[in-house]
Amino acid sequence: MNTMITPAGKSATLGGKYSLITNVCAMDSSVTAVQSDYSVYRGVIGDLLSGQEQLPSLPSITFEIRKAMGQQDLSMMELSRLLAKDPALSAVLLKYASSPLVGSQTPPQNLLDVIRLLGMNQVERITMVHSIKSLFSVHSVKHKRLFLEAWRRLALKASVSTYIAKHMHFKNVLPDNVLMAALLSEVGTLAVLSAFRNSDDTPDIPAYVALCREYAKSLGVITLKQWQVDEQYLKVVQEIGNWKGESPGPPNLSDLINLGLYHSLKLTHTKTDLPPIQELTAYQKLEEPENSVVAGGLTFVMSNVQEIRIVAKSLF
Template sequence: MATENALLTILVEKINNDTLVLPTLPAIALKVRKAADDPEINLNAMADVISQDPSLSARMIKISNSAYLGRTVKVTSAQQAVTRIGLRQIKNISTALAMEQLFVSKNEIVKQYMSQIWSDTIEIVANSMAALQVHTKLTKNRTLNLDSMMLAALVHNIGVLPILTEAERHADVFANSTFLDVAMDKMAGKIGASIMKEWGFEPEFVHVAENWKDLSVTSDSVSYLDLVRLGAALCGKFESHKDQIFEASIKKGIVENLSQLLTDEFEDLRESAKLIFQ
């Protein structure tokens, strides 16, 4: 308990003193986000930015040709990919594709955590995106969009990264599941909100990162937060509260009944989403 409290004390002090080292987005994601926010940007210029990173360019082309966009005519260049995806979506999708680069560690215990958290995150992303597509088909409500849903689900648990990084710095003391689990449970939401603000993300992403575990935080209309929680419950998170989340999803009209999340169509949508990150 003393060691667990020591880790929490260090984290709290660093947050209060504004000295906690927050992760930074990979350089290519920053470039794309900056370019996307430029009112003068055009498709050709955006394609040039994306082409600076061969890996991102290849994955953008892959997404353009995937069931995610529901197209059958193949594209073969970054320019064609940008044209198909559109400038609005490029910003979120490029950020999403760069996220995996943050989940790396040299410490074996922390590395295992990073790997498991990333794997769990992709499952939650897939469930959330599939649930949104089912909801949109049922209700014709297009208030929420798929690329923002992807990004919201990807960053929902981003607050664990500085905690794991801090544990890696003091591996002999803190790289222990007992301490890490408690620290992440207590601190990840607050830290996640700080990261989202530091990165300049829109309020809805800050809201998800800060509150996804706090079921007392709700909204009147269907939100990305609702869908992240539903996605998490569907892959085994919130075990003691999953019925509450399922009931809230039906009451809010995300789905009419849970059977709509057990169909072959839902599974196909899930798999299409997961393919984006393979």
């Protein structure tokens, strides 16, 4: 068991000052007004970081499930009864176990079937996925739009990363950890959004993106430390988007997630200033024939986009 979860209700704090953003995107002619609005948004995030507002905490059912799974004598039947206490989680597990990502010829009919098919470790990870999504309830149409956009991008990145992991068979990367790592790597962007759950002012998409660039990594690391997740996931958050970082040795979990992020940005045309894939540290660790490139991405990814999107939809 790699993931340790603490009970809901704890909050993490970070003291000190925060560096001012140096390049605010002005979306109209009223630059001063845009900067003023952004200053208000930064104040909300500052309150979250300084401990005036609680960071997102995992649901108590997640802690209960994790605690039970730490028992060596836990039976599949006992786990299925515990999972059944959360109907929404049960539905997510059944949907995931029936998805192309799993590829079972006989779709599961109940939670016991799901546990037999996925195994307890994977059930734990899917529970975490559901818990992360459930943390970020929406409070307005604008808030919902931002959440759906963030989760849609997150699901695609997770799907691409998982597909690459299954195709590449990295010796030092466990495929079961990939989905978890991809999702946890975006906790900071969701935490930025959660800062506005009780606020009357919700940022628009450009302001939200700017806030994520400034705060997402810090919020992600603090939140995951609060949840006491395995150190390997913290490292992924710290290295996400670092295309040319120093990372000696064979491809690792951070490399894989960065490849997933790169392709998800390319597929959604979210970022137009991406470096050529050949310049990525993660790419330079790949060997033939997996390093074949077409349309600016790995051939085996770009040739199977439809399948990847189906898997992403199953996570949505």
